[in-house]
Amino acid sequence: MDKTTATSKNGTEKPVIDYHVHTRLCNHAHGTMEQYIQCAIEKGLSEICFLDHLTLDEKGCDLSMGPDDVPLYLYAVRRLGDIYQDRINVRAGLEVDFSPAHAETACKILERFSFDVIGGSIHFVDDANIVSSKRNGNGSFQPDTAFYDRYLDLIDMMLDYSCFDVICHLDVVKKFGNHPPNEFFDKMDAILTKIKYKNVVIEINTSGLSHPANSVYPDPKILKRCFEKNIPFTFGSDAHQPEQVGRNFKDAVTLLHEAGYRHITGFSRQNRHEIAI
Ligand SMILES: [Zn+2]
Numbered sequence: 001m002d003k004t005t006a007t008s009k010n011g012t013e014k015p016v017i018d019y020h021v022h023t024r025l026c027n028h029a030h031g032t033m034e035q036y037i038q039c040a041i042e043k044g045l046s047e048i049c050f051l052d053h054l055t056l057d058e059k060g061c062d063l064s065m066g067p068d069d070v071p072l073y074l075y076a077v078r079r080l081g082d083i084y085q086d087r088i089n090v091r092a093g094l095e096v097d098f099s100p101a102h103a104e105t106a107c108k109i110l111e112r113f114s115f116d117v118i119g120g121s122i123h124f125v126d127d128a129n130i131v132s133s134k135r136n137g138n139g140s141f142q143p144d145t146a147f148y149d150r151y152l153d154l155i156d157m158m159l160d161y162s163c164f165d166v167i168c169h170l171d172v173v174k175k176f177g178n179h180p181p182n183e184f185f186d187k188m189d190a191i192l193t194k195i196k197y198k199n200v201v202i203e204i205n206t207s208g209l210s211h212p213a214n215s216v217y218p219d220p221k222i223l224k225r226c227f228e229k230n231i232p233f234t235f236g237s238d239a240h241q242p243e244q245v246g247r248n249f250k251d252a253v254t255l256l257h258e259a260g261y262r263h264i265t266g267f268s269r270q271n272r273h274e275i276a277i
């Protein structure tokens with residue numbers, strides 16, 4: 001039976017799920033998968049979901065597992081799920097790097113497996129890697145209106161594919177401190193409408209509080225709008241080290257409460273369950 005809440009050390013029920021943690025398979029995360037799970041248990045989480053990278057684009061494939069790694073990755077997560085089933089629910093997912101040229105192939109690969117959740121992410125805008133400081137000169141790219149429009153177009157295109165359950169770090173384009181203008185968020189409103197129409201979940205990704213952006217993804221200013229559109233949220237730390245599991249989740253709960261949310265969403269074999277916050 002699913003544990004959707006856990007009892008924290010002070011005895012209170014609290015919502016504690018982390019649906020976005022990485023593994024060494026992506027070549028830029030540290031620690032063993034068991035260490036991530038053990039950190040999650042120590043922090044009182046009731047669910048942890050591995051959401052490691054699957055990138056088919058040549059530009060990022062050395063920062064990701066390849067298609068041939070997927071079966072073993074899924075097996076490893078399921079095996080750990082069995083071992084830890086009495087202490088925590090361990091979920092299996094992928095963070096798929098969306099690129100228009102490879103989307104069809106990615107969806108075909110996904111069809112062959114039974115994951116709990118599939119996240120979709122934009123990491124590249126044309127040739128610019130917007131998330132890797134090693135690849136973009138520590139965020140030295142200078143986005144202009146056309147760049148932001150292209151980023152939004154890519155999310156729009158991603159939503160045309162039905163294989164994604166969650167949109168990850170919705171405004172990660174601000175990661176290196178280039179905060180988009182208000183016009184970007186005005187245009188984002190049409191994306192939110194499409195997210196609702198396509199019945200997709202958004203992740204509140206707390207890694208942004210540790211990045212130059214110093215803000216969760218998506219920006220707190222659009223959370224109220226998400227609530228008004230009745231778009232569900234899940235939680236993700238985007239941990240690349242075990243100790244980052246569940247980071248800043250108290251802040252995320254506060255932000256979602258302020259926007260009106262009282263539930264978040266978890267997944268099991270792509271079926272959703274609600275968790276009270
Ligand atoms: Zn990502």
Ligand SMILES: [Zn+2]
Pocket residue numbers: 020022095238
């Ligand atoms: Zn990630």
